[in-house]
Every structure is written in C-alpha cells, then in structure tokens.
Amino acid sequence: MDCGKTEEAEEVRELPMPPLIQLADVTKVYHLESGDFTALNHVSLDIRENEFVAIMGPSGSGKSTLMNQVGILDVPTSGELFIDGENVATMTSLERTHMRRDVIGYIFQKFYLIPLLSAYENVEYPLILKYKKRDETGKAAAVLKSVGFDEQMSAHRPNQLSGGQQQRVAIARALVNDPKILLCDEPTGNLDRKTGFQIMDILTGLHKEGKTVILVTHDPKIAEYAHRTIELDDGKVVES
Amino acid sequence: MRDIFFDLSVRSVRLNFLRSILASIGIVIGVVAISSMGMLGTNMQLSVKSQLSSNVNTIIITSDVVRTTSTAGTPITSEGIDKSTLNDIKSAAGQNDIVPIHRTNTQFTIGSTDGRGSIYGLDPNDIPKFLTIDQGTNIKGGTDALVGPNIAANFNMNIGSRIKIGQDNVSITRPTVRVVGILAARGFASDGVNTDNAIIVPDTWYTDHYGDKDIYDQVNVILQNIDTINQTEAAIDDKVNRRTNIVRISDASSRLSSISSTLGTITTFILAIGSISLVVAAVSIFNVMMMSVKERVQEIGILLSIGTEKGEVRRMFLYEAFILGIIGAVVGGICSFVIGYSVVSAMIGNTSYFFLPDSLIYIPYGMIIGIVVCVVSGLYPAWKASNMDPIDALRSE
Numbered sequence: 092m093d094c095g096k097t098e099e100a101e102e103v104r105e106l107p108m109p110p111l112i113q114l115a116d117v118t119k120v121y122h123l124e125s126g127d128f129t130a131l132n133h134v135s136l137d138i139r140e141n142e143f144v145a146i147m148g149p150s151g152s153g154k155s156t157l158m159n160q161v162g163i164l165d166v167p168t169s170g171e172l173f174i175d176g177e178n179v180a181t182m183t184s185l186e187r188t189h190m191r192r193d194v195i196g197y198i199f200q201k202f203y204l205i206p207l208l209s210a211y212e213n214v215e216y217p218l219i220l221k222y223k224k225r226d227e228t229g230k231a232a233a234v235l236k237s238v239g240f241d242e243q244m245s246a247h248r249p250n251q252l253s254g255g256q257q258q259r260v261a262i263a264r265a266l267v268n269d270p271k272i273l274l275c276d277e278p279t280g281n282l283d284r285k286t287g288f289q290i291m292d293i294l295t296g297l298h299k300e301g302k303t304v305i306l307v308t309h310d311p312k313i314a315e316y317a318h319r320t321i322e323l324d325d326g327k328v329v330e331s
Numbered sequence: 332m333r334d335i336f337f338d339l340s341v342r343s344v345r346l347n348f349l350r351s352i353l354a355s356i357g358i359v360i361g362v363v364a365i366s367s368m369g370m371l372g373t374n375m376q377l378s379v380k381s382q383l384s385s386n387v388n389t390i391i392i393t394s395d396v397v398r399t400t401s402t403a404g405t406p407i408t409s410e411g412i413d414k415s416t417l418n419d420i421k422s423a424a425g426q427n428d429i430v431p432i433h434r435t436n437t438q439f440t441i442g443s444t445d446g447r448g449s450i451y452g453l454d455p456n457d458i459p460k461f462l463t464i465d466q467g468t469n470i471k472g473g474t475d476a477l478v479g480p481n482i483a484a485n486f487n488m489n490i491g492s493r494i495k496i497g498q499d500n501v502s503i504t505r506p507t508v509r510v511v512g513i514l515a516a517r518g519f520a521s522d523g524v525n526t527d528n529a530i531i532v533p534d535t536w537y538t539d540h541y542g543d544k545d546i547y548d549q550v551n552v553i554l555q556n557i558d559t560i561n562q563t564e565a566a567i568d569d570k571v572n573r574r575t576n577i578v579r580i581s582d583a584s585s586r587l588s589s590i591s592s593t594l595g596t597i598t599t600f601i602l603a604i605g606s607i608s609l610v611v612a613a614v615s616i617f618n619v620m621m622m623s624v625k626e627r628v629q630e631i632g633i634l635l636s637i638g639t640e641k642g643e644v645r646r647m648f649l650y651e652a653f654i655l656g657i658i659g660a661v662v663g664g665i666c667s668f669v670i671g672y673s674v675v676s677a678m679i680g681n682t683s684y685f686f687l688p689d690s691l692i693y694i695p696y697g698m699i700i701g702i703v704v705c706v707v708s709g710l711y712p713a714w715k716a717s718n719m720d721p722i723d724a725l726r727s728e
Binding site: 204208 | 630
C-alpha cells in the first residue's frame with residue numbers, strides 16, 4: 092500500500108497541487124441578541140499539504156472560529172471552504188461527520204478525552220467509529236506507544252493521568268485514523284513549559300512524517316515551531 | 332464483541348448508580364403493578380369460570396308449563412315431562428347421561444325444629460354422576476336421604492338424623508327419612524340442581540309420597556363432550572319439540588360467557604390502574620435521562636467533534652434507558668412473582684391457577700412493557716443529545 096501511495100504522490104507532484112485546505116472569501120456571522128457579530132470577515136487562505144502553520148492573534152480575533160471552520164464543526168455564512176478537495180457546504184451532515192473522523196485529527200487545549208473510557212479505549216475509539224469493531228490489529232497500542240505514552244498506564248482513566256500524559260493520549264487519538272490534517276488548538280496551553288516542548292517535539296515529528304499541522308497559539312515560542320504564521324485580527328487575516 | 336456505546340452506557344449507569352437505581356425502582360413498581368394486577372384478574376376469571384363451568388356441560392330440559400309447589404300427600408296436577416318425552420330425549424341424546432329429576436318445595440321437621448327447603452327425587456344411581464357426597468354414603472334403602480351442607484349445618488343434622496317431611500298436621504302421620512350422607516357444597520349450580528339447602532330422596536320414595544310417577548320436573552343431559560352441546564340440543568329440540576313446544580332446552584354457556592366478558596372488563600380496568608404507576612415511572616426515567624444528557628454535554632461535544640455519528644450518540648443514550656429498563660424489569664419480574672402470589676392468595680384464596688401460563692404470562696408482559704416504556708422515555712433525551720451543536724457542547728463546563 093505504501094509503495095502505491097508514493098507512486099501516486101510522485102505523479103501528482105508533477106501537476107500543480109491543489110491546496111489541502113482552501114478558504115475563499117469565507118465570512119462567519121453569529122446572530123446574537125445584541126446584534127450580528129462577524130467572527131470571520133472575508134477570509135481567503137490556502138494551506139497546502141504538509142505545511143506546518145501557526146495561527147496567532149489576540150483573543151476574539153477569530154482564531155477559534157477559523158479552527159471550527161477548518162475542522163468542519165461549523166459551516167461558513169458565506170464564501171466557500173474546500174477541505175481535501177471537497178466543498179464543505181455541499182456535504183451532508185453525515186459526510187461531514189465522516190470527514191472529521193477520517194481526514195482531521197483534533198488536539199485540544201483541555202485534551203477533551205472521554206472520561207468514561209480508559210487511555211487505551213480513548214485511542215481505540217476513533218478506530219471503532221471507522222471500522223465498527225474493536226481494534227484487533229494492535230494499532231491503537233502502537234500509536235499510543237509512538238507518542239511516548241507509558242504502556243502500563245493505558246488502563247487508567249483520564250482523571251488518573253497527568254496533563255502531559257492526557258495530551259499524549261489525545262495526540263494518539265487524533266493520529267489513530269491516520270488523518271491528513273492535525274488541528275491543534277493551544278495544545279500546550281494547559282501544560283508546563285517542559286511538557287509543552289515535549290508535545291511540540293511530537294508534533295514536529297508528525298509534520299516530518301507528512302502530516303499537515305495547523306496550530307493555534309498565543310505563545311510566540313510555540314509558534315516558532317511552525318514554518319508559516321497566519322496573524323488574525325478582528326476576523327481578518329493581517330499577515331500570512 | 333461488546334459495542335463500545337453499550338460499554339459507555341453501562342459505565343454511565345454505574346457512575347450514577349444511586350440515581351439509576353432510584354429511576355429503576357419506578358419501573359420495578361410499574362412492572363409489579365401491571366403483572367400482579369393482570370395475574371389477579373386472570374386468577375379471578377379462571378377461578379370463577381371453573382366454579383361455573385363445573386356443570387356447564389349440562390343441558391337443562393324443563394317442561395314448558397310452569398309448575399306449582401305442592402306438599403306431601405297432595406297430588407300435582409300440572410304437566411311435567413312424561414315418560415314418552417323422556418324416551419324421546421334419551422334417544423336424541425345418544426350416549427350422554429340422562430338424569431330425570433323430581434323436585435318440589437317442602438316443609439320438614441327435625442327433632443322439634445321446623446324448616447322449609449327443596450326436596451329432590453333422584454335415582455340413587457344418578458347421584459354420583461353429578462353430586463359429591465362429602466360425608467356418609469349414597470342412598471341404599473328406600474327411606475335413606477342425602478342433605479345439603481347448609482341445611483345440615485343449620486339444623487344440626489348428622490348421619491342418622493331423622494327428618495319428618497311435610498307440613499306439621501295433627502291428623503296426618505308424616506313420613507320420615509334417615510340421613511345417610513351429607514353432600515359437598517355446590518354453590519350456585521348452573522345445572523339448576525341447587526342442593527346446598529335441599530333434601531335428596533330416592534325417586535321411588537318421592538313418587539310414593541308426591542305421586543307424579545313417570546312425570547319429571549326437569550331432565551338433565553350430562554354431556555361427555557362439551558363441544559357437542561349445540562348439536563345435542565338441536566337433536567333433542569328436533570325430536571321432542573317437533574310439533575309444539577313441549578320442553579324448554581337451556582344451558583349455562585351463554586351465562587358463562589357473559590360473566591367471563593364482565594370479568595375481562597374488570598381485569599382490563601385494574602390493569603389500567605396498574606399502568607398509571609408505569610406512567611409515573613416513565614416520567615422519572617425521562618427526568619433521569621435528561622439529567623444524564625445535561626451532565627454529559629461536554630462529553631457529547633467531544634464524541635460529536637471527533638466524528639461520532641448522531642445515530643451512534645442516540646444509540647448510546649437509548650442503551651442507557653434500555654439498561655435502566657432491564658434492571659427494573661428483571662427486579663420487577665422477580666418481585667411480581669412473589670407479590671402476585673401473595674395478592675392472589677390473599678384476595679382470591681386459591682392459588683391453584685397461579686402457575687398456569689395464562690396467569691404467569693403477565694410477568695413477561697409486565698417486563699416487556701416496562702422496558703418499552705423506558706426506551707420510549709429515553710427517545711427525546713437521546714434525540715436532544717445527538718442534535719447538539721458540537722462547538723456549544725464542547726464549550727460547556
């Protein structure tokens with residue numbers, strides 16, 4: 092399978108590659124009681140495969156809204172958004188759910204592990220969603236190991252793990268279905284500095300393996316890991 | 332392989348153990364109410380039916396002429412069923428047992444106490460065909476008599492007691508019979524032979540003292556097979572009432588069916604009362620499920636954002652309702668068995684029908700209804716959970 096993939100990639104490389112994520116004049120307006128609030132204002136943006144992008148900006152600048160759009164948790168009010176060549180607006184709710192499961196891996200600031208499942212089960216969960224059966228291939232355990240998670244802790248529930256351990260489990264969960272895109276929303280925000288850099292090392296390694304990493308952060312030190320920084324202010328891209 | 336959504340539901344129930352158990356108790360009560368009430372109703376029906384249907388296999392044939400009462404020594408002038416009509420009945424009834432019955436009311440005296448009651452004249456050979464002798468023996472001699480249990484108790488009669496039959500009159504010496512047996516209680520007998528307050532004498536003694544030889548007040552046909560009742564009645568009617576209506580032919584089946592349908596209505600009514608408790612249980616399950624959804628908003632947000640289908644989230648909450656239903660139904664089923672038995676025993680006093688399938692079937696019925704009510708109560712909370720906006724759900728704390 093891997094051989095086939097490489098050949099395919101080489102063929103494609105000769106043609107101009109379409110962006111993996113493309114926002115064309117995307118606007119997102121929230122209708123609030125106090126009036127309409129424009130969170131994204133005519134944003135156009137291309138992110139190509141295997142880019143490592145940091146999104147920065149002050150609070151309320153639209154970073155989270157942009158992440159929700161790219162993570163297809165939400166749809167634009169106007170404009171077009173293409174993920175992996177698909178127009179999000181024309182997809183059904185179920186198709187969007189499947190794309191979230193198969194194409195995108197989410198890493199959150201608060202880890203957001205499922206509290207009722209063990210560390211191992213949290214990683215196994217997306218595989219069950221995709222294949223509708225328990226993982227018998229050992230993939231969940233292998234991915235968990237690859238992010239440096241202590242195997243002996245895999246039966247522990249999230250509330251029995253440290254922040255760094257939880258974030259490793261969350262990264263393993265995001266990776267297990269082999270997504271093209273990793274969306275990281277302040278992944279080091281709840282961690283101490285040392286653990287934060289360890290997590291960033293893991294993300295850097297994943298980028299080297301071919302993942303497209305999109306990172307939202309306040310921290311310029313963390314943003315330095317990225318190869319490109321997109322600055323948002325007041326719902327607009329001010330620097331890309 | 333266990334479904335991970337089922338596992339999640341089991342863990343959620345375990346995590347909120349007390350709350351889940353309290354909600355299930357509602358279902359337990361509902362299941363017990365439905366099952367016990369159903370079993371009570373069925374046992375009542377079966378018990379009453381069996382009392383009535385013990386002589387429902389009997390065709391009652393009476394003269395179409397209304398008879399008058401008479402006392403000993405006074406001949407009866409009105410028409411009864413005569414010998415030739417009896418022979419017609421016998422030939423029409425085939426292999427079935429024919430019981431010709433003499434009957435009138437009489438005064439009698441036991442010791443110095445006067446009383447009044449029915450007196451039946453029967454061939455002693457016919458008596459065991461439909462009557463049960465509780466104490467003593469059947470009639471052997473010409474002046475032997477059997478008495479019903481009520482008359483025996485009211486007048487302190489024992490085996491060997493002597494009864495003077497007829498109105499106390501100085502100028503006449505009254506005939507005497509000797510009690511040789513006391514009958515078992517029959518209650519209200521649908522074959523028209525109400526012996527609880529009666530004296531049974533041999534047909535020869537009866538005709539010697541009341542006349543009426545070969546004239547009968549009633550003829551009962553005891554069927555060997557209840558299913559032949561209609562054709563036998565038709566055969567007798569054809570044979571005997573060919574030109575004019577000589578006899579009236581009846582049976583207890585129509586009365587039995589009307590009583591059965593009344594009892595069925597009563598059973599439905601008490602079942603409906605039992606169902607009210609299940610409605611209350613449904614509200615409590617609904618409440619618990621809504622609380623479960625509210626408490627797990629963020630978890631639902633996580634599930635939806637990482638690619639869980641809406642149907643899978645729905646399934647998870649329906650499983651939870653189903654588990655509560657199963658717990659309630661199983662505990663309720665066991666309790667129904669114990670409580671149902673106690674209720675039937677206390678209210679009907681007869682548990683011989685309790686273990687019949689018709690009665691016990693109410694336990695699985697109650698359990699299934701309990702589970703269905705639970706799952707239905709979980710539908711809206713499950714739908715609400717699956718339709719949450721993942722962004723809002725993730726943000727909630």
